[in-house]
Amino acid sequence: MYTHFFRFQILQSRRKYDGEYTPDVSWDKDAILSLGKLAFHQLERNNVIFYDTDLKDCGIDVYKASVYSGMCTQIFKEETGIVLGTMYCFVHLSIQEFIAALYAHLFLDINKKCVFDQDSIEQENKSETNIDLLKTAVDKALESDNGHLDLFLRFLLGLSLQSNQRLLQGLLTQQDRNDQIKKEIVQYIKQKFEANLSPERSINLFYCLNELNDQTLVKDIQTHLSKGSLSSADLSPAQWSALVFVLLTSEEELEEFELQKFKKSDEYLIRLLAVIKTSKRAL
Known part of the structure; x- marks a missing residue:
């Protein structure tokens, strides 16, 4: 649903700002990488509000923010208040979580590196795979006290399924063709129940298993x-x-x-x- 929503907004943006209309969408990787970097890094820091400098750090032209707004039906919502300057946020937190998960898959596809390790010197020469990304994301979500990566993890796992990766054709160059990764991550999640998890973390892991169609x-x-x-x-x-x-x-x-x-x-x-x-x- 979120993938279809995102693709639809790209169509709307091209029609509104570029005067183009085609029934099919070729993915704009540069735009997704910029938006995704913003979504992921702010989510990792547990931020839902960000500023002009955050946009610039992700390669987004502040003066063209209105174009991004149109592309994603006000993906940025401007709020002016006590804080001087303009603040931005995604129109809904789940949109930020979805785009962050999409970015994680795209980052791995392009760089062969887990998005969580992009600043790590140790990982520079190591080629990482989808299962490395998924296991790291499970660990990171479980380390969170407030669950700020829970829904991101569920989107990430859902996007890893072959049935859903068909929706990303033209965006990801490498797509997994077997069920081995699914079996391995399901087993990895089930092993996590052996630890003394809080009820909230346990419940989210079951939602993760649902996302992987394992009940x-x-x-x-x-x-x-x-x-x-x-x-x-x-x-x-x-x-x-x-x-x-x-x-x-x-x-x-x-x-x-x-x-x-x-x-x-x-x-x-x-x-x-x-x-x-x-x-x-x-x-």
Whole structure:
């Protein structure tokens, strides 16, 4: 959806500013690299507001910002207030996160280098691959206390799928043709559940698995729930995280949470604390 939206805005921009109209879009790599660099670096710093100097640092002509605005239907929103000068932000945070993820794939495609390592001297002579990028992004997102890279990671994983990379034909020169990368990153994410993750980080990892079309852990827990066997089952950390995810994302509002239906101990109380907090009544 975001890819189609982005391509549509390029068409609109060419029609409005250049007087061109074609039913097909050839990707403007220079524009995407400039916008992407801005989106990624500001997201990495957890910034949603930026200034003229930030645009200039990314090769964006401040006086042509209106052109970029038209290209992406006011991708930049100008706000004047107490701060002297003009401030900019993407029209929505998810647009910034998507363009940052697209930039990460394009940067790797052009430079054979992970966008997180672009300033690292150690990585200068090392050719990196898609799986290196995805694993690093998972690690970086898990290191965040406030989850500012969570949605960026989900976009990044979604764009890595062959089915979605078809949308990027003409932009990326190298496209993966097998499922090995998907299997490897799914396994890598599942291993992360062995660590003592916060409920927020665990939940985002399950959304990541959904993005990769892998629901094995969730289906396993749903089977246990339907059989009512969770009070006696010895679940792995990943399965406990799956249970929390299933309970928190259920369409049914949790009126009453009864711990003894699962396991009655301090350890499991702590694991299920996020569910207990959202229920109206807990036993």
